[in-house]
Amino acid sequence: MLNEAKVFSKEHEIYIKSVKRKKMLIFFTQISILIIFFALWEILAKFKIIDPFLVSQPSRMIKFLIKLYNNGELFKHIFVTCYETIIGFVLGTVIGTIIAIILWWWDFLSKVLEPYLVVLNALPKIALGPIIVFWVGNGKTAIIIIALMISLIVTIISVHTGFKEVDEDKIKLLKTFGASKFQILKYVVLPSSVPTIISALKINVGLSWVGVIVGEFLVAKEGLGFLIIFGGQVAQLDMVMLSIIILSIAAYLMYAFVASLEDKFLGWKN
Incomplete structure (x- = not known):
């Protein structure tokens, strides 16, 4: 042995x-x-x-990066975009999950709202951007709301679908022992749906960045989206390409954080 x-x-x-x-x-x-x-x-x-004028050049982007840093603008633009993205991401996930719980709890409401959710999911939320700006004004609030709208419906649909796919036998077993609906939600539905919620988080990472950049295209006076649109207007492709690369790095780091949460959950579950 x-x-x-x-x-x-x-x-x-x-x-x-x-x-x-x-x-x-x-x-x-x-x-x-x-x-x-x-x-x-x-x-x-x-x-x-x-043509370096059309596609820029790594050495030129580094020079522009140093220029932004020396002017004290680099971290200001990065912070603004990351702040708006994180707020939109958190709100979209939390509010979407809460609404999904309400729809699971009240099946009648779920069936009533189902066609509206389908339509809202298919609707290009970007088209509502000018309306949002008109309603709430020209500022960070409009940008965050646009990011929230883009991620919210997807979160509701995906998390609610995960709730409905929970093993019915487990739910029936708890009902047999007299469990309340809240106990079923707490001990079966939510724990079983954690992988679905994490998948929704991963999707929301990309959607939140899209929403924030679109919002900054429309109304921002600072942020990476502003640098991209301004660089395109004044034909400074160094500014545009550098901003895109910084966005890619920030989006990857945010996705890696969510993936680490998934790994921790799987380790705890095992």
Whole structure:
């Protein structure tokens, strides 16, 4: 038995090392792709194979980044956009989950509102942007509401669908023991729907960024969306491309945070 345990332990150790090596290989491959991409971009722009005026150039974007930093504007624009995105993301997730709970609790209301939710989900929320600006004014509130509108309906539909897919046998078992609807929600529906809620969080990351950038296109005087639209208007592609890259990094970090929450939940569940 002792020898079998040693063999098993050795095989387990080899397996863990192989998994770690694979993760490191994937990471270095991802980094290598980025380095090669930016190196080719710089070389092609330097030798005028591609027009640096139209697609910018990494070295020119770095110079513009330093200029923004020296002017004290870099972190101001990043903070404004991240603040608006996080507020819209949190509100969309929390309000959407609460509404989904209400619809699960009151089945009659769910059936009444179902066609309206379908229509609102299909409606391009961006088209409502000018109306929102007219209602609440030209400022951060309008931007946050646009981000909220884009993520809210998707959250309601996805979380409510997850609630309805909970194992009916578990619910019937609790009803047999006299459990109240609140107890069923607390002990069965919500715990079973955590993966669905986390999936909604992942979707909301992208939707919140889209909503904020669209809002900044319409009304902002600061933020990364403002830099993109202003850079396009004055033909400064360095400003536009740099802002897009910063947006990509910020969106990835936000997504990675949500993914870490999922990993923690799975570890706790296991």
